[in-house]
Amino acid sequence: MSMESRVLRPIWLDDNGSTVNVIDQRVLPHESIVAELRTVDHVITAIKDMFVRGAPLIGVTGAYGLFLAALNAPEGKPENDYLIQESYRLKAARPTAVNLSWGVDRVLAAILQAPLPERVNTARRVAADIAEEEVENCRRIGEHGFPLIEAVSQKKNGAPVNILTHCNAGWLACVEYGTATAPMYVAFNRGINIHVWVDETRPLNQGARLTAWELGRHGIPHTIITDNAGGHLMQHDLVDLVIVGTDRTTSSGDVANKIGTYLKALAAKDNDIPFYVALPSSTIDWTIQDGLTDIPIEKRDPSEVRYVQGLCQGRVQSVLVTPADSPAANYAFDVTPARLVTGFITERGICTASHEGLVGLFPEKNQKPTNM
Amino acid sequence: MSMESRVLRPIWLDDNGSTVNVIDQRVLPHESIVAELRTVDHVITAIKDMFVRGAPLIGVTGAYGLFLAALNAPEGKPENDYLIQESYRLKAARPTAVNLSWGVDRVLAAILQAPLPERVNTARRVAADIAEEEVENCRRIGEHGFPLIEAVSQKKNGAPVNILTHCNAGWLACVEYGTATAPMYVAFNRGINIHVWVDETRPLNQGARLTAWELGRHGIPHTIITDNAGGHLMQHDLVDLVIVGTDRTTSSGDVANKIGTYLKALAAKDNDIPFYVALPSSTIDWTIQDGLTDIPIEKRDPSEVRYVQGLCQGRVQSVLVTPADSPAANYAFDVTPARLVTGFITERGICTASHEGLVGLFPEKNQKPTNM
Numbered sequence: 001m002s003m004e005s006r007v008l009r010p011i012w013l014d015d016n017g018s019t020v021n022v023i024d025q026r027v028l029p030h031e032s033i034v035a036e037l038r039t040v041d042h043v044i045t046a047i048k049d050m051f052v053r054g055a056p057l058i059g060v061t062g063a064y065g066l067f068l069a070a071l072n073a074p075e076g077k078p079e080n081d082y083l084i085q086e087s088y089r090l091k092a093a094r095p096t097a098v099n100l101s102w103g104v105d106r107v108l109a110a111i112l113q114a115p116l117p118e119r120v121n122t123a124r125r126v127a128a129d130i131a132e133e134e135v136e137n138c139r140r141i142g143e144h145g146f147p148l149i150e151a152v153s154q155k156k157n158g159a160p161v162n163i164l165t166h167c168n169a170g171w172l173a174c175v176e177y178g179t180a181t182a183p184m185y186v187a188f189n190r191g192i193n194i195h196v197w198v199d200e201t202r203p204l205n206q207g208a209r210l211t212a213w214e215l216g217r218h219g220i221p222h223t224i225i226t227d228n229a230g231g232h233l234m235q236h237d238l239v240d241l242v243i244v245g246t247d248r249t250t251s252s253g254d255v256a257n258k259i260g261t262y263l264k265a266l267a268a269k270d271n272d273i274p275f276y277v278a279l280p281s282s283t284i285d286w287t288i289q290d291g292l293t294d295i296p297i298e299k300r301d302p303s304e305v306r307y308v309q310g311l312c313q314g315r316v317q318s319v320l321v322t323p324a325d326s327p328a329a330n331y332a333f334d335v336t337p338a339r340l341v342t343g344f345i346t347e348r349g350i351c352t353a354s355h356e357g358l359v360g361l362f363p364e365k366n367q368k369p370t371n372m
Numbered sequence: 373m374s375m376e377s378r379v380l381r382p383i384w385l386d387d388n389g390s391t392v393n394v395i396d397q398r399v400l401p402h403e404s405i406v407a408e409l410r411t412v413d414h415v416i417t418a419i420k421d422m423f424v425r426g427a428p429l430i431g432v433t434g435a436y437g438l439f440l441a442a443l444n445a446p447e448g449k450p451e452n453d454y455l456i457q458e459s460y461r462l463k464a465a466r467p468t469a470v471n472l473s474w475g476v477d478r479v480l481a482a483i484l485q486a487p488l489p490e491r492v493n494t495a496r497r498v499a500a501d502i503a504e505e506e507v508e509n510c511r512r513i514g515e516h517g518f519p520l521i522e523a524v525s526q527k528k529n530g531a532p533v534n535i536l537t538h539c540n541a542g543w544l545a546c547v548e549y550g551t552a553t554a555p556m557y558v559a560f561n562r563g564i565n566i567h568v569w570v571d572e573t574r575p576l577n578q579g580a581r582l583t584a585w586e587l588g589r590h591g592i593p594h595t596i597i598t599d600n601a602g603g604h605l606m607q608h609d610l611v612d613l614v615i616v617g618t619d620r621t622t623s624s625g626d627v628a629n630k631i632g633t634y635l636k637a638l639a640a641k642d643n644d645i646p647f648y649v650a651l652p653s654s655t656i657d658w659t660i661q662d663g664l665t666d667i668p669i670e671k672r673d674p675s676e677v678r679y680v681q682g683l684c685q686g687r688v689q690s691v692l693v694t695p696a697d698s699p700a701a702n703y704a705f706d707v708t709p710a711r712l713v714t715g716f717i718t719e720r721g722i723c724t725a726s727h728e729g730l731v732g733l734f735p736e737k738n739q740k741p742t743n744m
Contacts, residue, residue, distance in 0.1 A: 029695040198698075200677065202574060202598040205693050208678075212698040224700040226574040226677055227600050228632025232706035235634070235664055260600025262607070266638040292607060305572065305580075305598055308680040310691025319682025319691050321577050323401040326570075326584040328596040334604035 010052065010172050011060055011131070017124065018071060020064045024051045025172060025206075029213035030311040037061075040069045040086050047093040047100070050204065054173020055247040055283050056134045059099030063130045065090045066107040067123035078119045080112055095296040096256055096333045097247035098285040103130055131175050137280035137347035138177035145183025145243065145278060145345040146190070152240045153192045160221070161187070162240045164197040164230055167258035168210040169245025169278065179278040180243040181214065183345065188220050196222040197233060201258060203304045203330060227260050231267040242268050242275045243345070249277070249284045251365075253338030253353030254291025259331050265340035277336075277353065278345040284358065286365050291335035302328035382424065382544050383432055383503070389496065390443060392436045396423045397544060397578075401585035402683040409433075412441045412458050419465040419472070422576065426545020427619040427655050428506045431471030435502045437462045438479040439495035450491045452484055467668040468628055468705045469619035470657040475502055503547050509652035509719035510549035517555025517615065517650060517717040518562070524612045525564045532593070533559070534612045536569040536602055539630035540582035541617025541650065551650040552615040553586065555717065560592050568594040569605060573630060575676045575702060599632050603639040614640050614647045615717070621649070621656045623737075625710030625725030626663025631703050637712035649708075649725065650717040656730065658737050663707040674700035 010023045014036075024033040026049070035051050037043050043065035046052050052061045069086035070078040087108045091101045107126045114122040152161045167173075169180035177185060187194050196215055201207035208224050215222040225233070233239050242264060246255040255261070255277050268275035288294035305328040307318040322328060341353035351357030359366040382395045386408075396405040398421070407423050409415050415437035418424050424433045441458035442450040459480045463473045479498045486494040524533045539545075541552035549557060559566050568587055573579035580596050587594040597605070605611050614636060618627040627633070627649050640647035660666035677700040679690040694700060713725035723729030731738040 030692075200574070200693070202572070202600055208694045208698075208700075213695045216695055216698050222698065224677060224694050224698055225703075226631065227598070228574055228630075228635065228706075229701070229703050231634040231638070232631060232669070232703050235707065258600075259598065259604060262603040263600065263635040263639055266603070266642055267635060270638055297604070305596060308682060308691060308693065310680060310693040312684065312689055312691045317684055317689075317691055319680060319684045319689055320402075321572070321680065321682040322580045322596050323585045323588050326580075326588050326594065326596055328580075329601070331597075331601050331604050334600075335607065 009175050010057055011064070011175065013064070013124070013128070020061070020068065022046055022052050022061065023172070025053060025210060026050060027316050028209055030316050038068065039072060040065055040089060043068060044089060044093045053206070054168060055097035055099040055245065056138070056174040056179065056280055057172070058094060058097050059103030059282055060127070060131045060134060060175060062090050062100045063103035063107045063127035066104050066111070067120070067127045070111060070120045070123040077116055078111065083108060083111060094298060096298045097283070099282050102282050106130060134174055134280055134282065135176045137282070138174050138179060138182050140347040141179055141278050141280065141345050142177050142182030142186040144349050145276070146186040148241065148274070148276065149183055149187040149192055149194060156240070158193055160193045160195040162195050162197060162238055164199070164233065164239045164242045164264065165211060166199040166207065166244045166261050166264055167201045168206040168214070170211055170214040172210050172214060173245065178214070179245045179280065181211070182278065183243065184220065185218065188218065194220065196220060197230065197239060198222050198224045199227050199230060199260070199264070200224055201260065202227055206258070230264050234267045234271040234273050239273055242273060243278055246277050246279045246283050247333060248295050249279055249344070250288045250291045250294065251284070251286045251358060252289040252355050253341060253344070253357065254335055255341065255353070256291055256295045256297070256333045256335050259334045262334040262336045265336045269340050274342040275340060276343050276345055277341055280347055281362060284362070291337065295335055297334070298332040300330040300332050302330050305330045381547050382429055383436070383547065385436070385496070385500070392433070392440065394418055394424050394433065395544070397425060397582060398422060399688050401581055402688050410440065411444060412437055412461060415440060416461060416465045425578070426540060427469035427471040427617065428510070428546040428551065428652055429544070430466060430469050431475030431654055432499070432503045432506060432547060434462050434472045435475035435479045435499035438476050438483070439492070439499045442483060442492045442495040449488055450483065455480060455483060466670060468670045469655070471654050474654050478502060506546055506652055506654065507548045509654070510546050510551060510554050512719040513551055513650050513652065513717050514549050514554030514558040516721050517648070518558040520613065520646070520648065521555055521559040521564055521566065528612070530565055532565045532567040534567050534569060534610055536571070536605065536611045536614045536636065537583060538571040538579065538616045538633050538636055539573045540578040540586070542583055542586040544582050544586060545617065550586070551617040551652065553583070554650065555615065556592065557590065560590065566592065568592060569602065569611060570594050570596045571599050571602060571632070571636070572596055573632065574599055578630070602636050606639045606643040606645050611645055614645060615650055618649050618651045618655050619705060620667050621651055621716070622660045622663045622666065623656070623658045623730060624661040624727050625713060625716070625729065626707055627713065627725070628663055628667045628669070628705045628707050631706050634706040634708045637708040641712050646714040647712060648715050648717055649713055652719055653734060663709065667707055669706070670704040672702045672704050674702050677702045
């Protein structure tokens with residue numbers, strides 16, 4: 001199916017309300033394929049194999065996964081035990097992003113309180129609510145982040161503001177706008193002269209494939225670089241600002257994000273360049289403090305390192321880069337300590353990467369972390 | 373031509389003394405091809421297009437390039453003007469590694485002092501001398517670096533010493549032993565339990581393709597990782613030691629090496645992990661001090677970033693990773709400031725990354741840098 005004619009979002013419920021459609025992001029930008037998810041197993045596969053990825057989108061997909069569980073319950077009865085079991089299966093699909101648990105648990109909590117005959121509709125409504133809230137959160141992140149870019153632009157008298165980003169924290173990772181990209185879209189739409197350095201983001205090249213594609217569709221000037229290049233650019237004054245996303249944020253301000261983020265944060269610090277993390281509050285795990293010890297880091301299939309996928313003779317193919325018998329390791333995320341983060345851009349505004357900063361914006365969460 | 377049966381070095385003069393053979397490193401480890409260089413233009417192409425790469429090997433290849441110039445001189449007369457002109461052409465092939473100029477100029481100086489009829493033989497002899505000296509330098513680097521690994525091994529009671537390296541500073545980059553790899557080979561050969569984390573080293577994957585292949589042939593346990601992963605490994609105590617090479621070392625101890633080296637040095641510093649640079653003195657540029665301002669950083673073809681080459685259906689092929697219309701930039705090196713380097717491993721021993729350290733080992737060079 002060609003998606004160009006109908007999709008503005010990476011996930012949507014089809015017209016009959018029983019199939020969850022997602023863009024298969026594994027083959028972007030070379031092929032445009034929509035995958036139809038009709039069962040919990042479909043959803044688990046889509047999350048595990050990264051048809052969908054990005055913390056906010058995984059949360060929304062997981063929420064719709066529990067809706068599909070309710071819809072397809074044995075004998076049409078979505079009983080508690082069954083729903084709880086399916087929720088565990090969904091939440092186990094990927095370990096690092098907290099949004100998956102958050103989205104699944106939110107739907108679960110709502111439907112466990114609903115009578116059996118209303119559970120399917122409740123799940124559908126709550127999943128859709130989550131999607132719309134994440135859209136609104138990303139819109140607000142764009143508004144709150146915009147002044148950061150505007151200020152640099154003024155300081156540079158309108159010369160291009162060079163923003164570096166890692167991985168894809170764009171609308172493909174969310175539902176609309178993106179997190180890290182939201183301030184860029186707002187700035188560009190308001191006429192600010194920006195240029196984005198796009199880390200290719202090995203091993204799965206979400207930067208080179210997805211962020212570059214997003215920015216290119218929107219007409220935003222950008223340049224793809226290897227993950228190795230950012231430090232050199234920062235040393236030579238070619239980066240004004242770094243904005244990245246996060247998959248899980250601790251209550252103390254540590255952030256787990258795509259592997260390699262930590263290296264860029266170190267380089268930004270070493271060169272006095274602001275390093276911001278854009279996040280909807282759904283990525284905050286209020287139960288943990290120490291990102292290095294408390295966030296589970298996913299280890300994925302080494303073949304994602306050994307093979308690289310791309311377009312060859314009109315087809316998406318994979319090439320083996322390494323010797324046939326050399327082993328590889330594939331750590332998917334790393335943790336950037338709060339001390340390296342200039343600030344968080346959230347749906348409620350900007351704060352420092354600290355417990356104080358976060359509870360200043362989210363006072364309703366101001367309670368002792370559970371493991372203190 | 374299959375090389376397995378005859379090659380122990382990445383460069384050698386054939387039996388009739390008129391053809392310089394090099395391993396075509398562009399297609400390793402998937403194909404074993406030997407390129408025959410018979411003219412200066414062949415040599416320039418081999419250096420520019422990276423049939424050969426690695427600072428010491430480029431120096432040796434450049435030296436043999438001037439031998440070929442002498443051999444193929446118009447009317448059999450290698451006149452001064454002609455040789456000087458050919459030396460300029462050779463030295464312009466790649467800008468960052470100082471060894472190229474060093475090797476070419478050393479042959480040039482020798483043959484300009486020789487009478488015309490002896491120039492070809494002089495050039496052949498000096499080029500061969502340079503190759504042998506680099507072999508001996510690398511052998512000594514291995515001896516001097518070995519105790520660093522041995523000490524960690526003792527401290528860990530024989531548990532594997534985890535060494536991280538970036539790019540290929542192995543025998544393929546030199547002539548034998550390698551620079552960064554030399555201490556690893558010595559340690560392994562003496563029964564020390566080591567394991568090497570091999571940065572894949574985008575864009576041309578010299579780590580994933582060449583270092584992994586070298587180590588694998590020698591039986592050294594190793595694991596290929598993305599360039600993004602090293603920081604995470606260091607945060608989790610999975611790296612004991614970093615050893616890399618250098619393409620140009622300033623008299624003050626800054627080092628230009630493959631792009632991304634700086635990021636690993638930052639991560640090593642942040643995690644108190646020793647970061648050593650192994651170098652023969654041929655990489656030292658005594659005329660400059662400030663690596664960030666004085667070392668020319670090569671910008672290569674963006675297609676090296678946009679396409680990735682590997683094995684597909686039994687053939688070496690390239691796949692396009694990025695959108696067809698997204699631009700890319702390809703900076704080949706970065707500079708690691710001396711303050712991030714624990715020490716240099718040279719053919720004369722280990723020293724600090726500083727002017728004092730270097731002139732302590734090379735007192736004959738103790739003169740004011742020319743730009744002071």
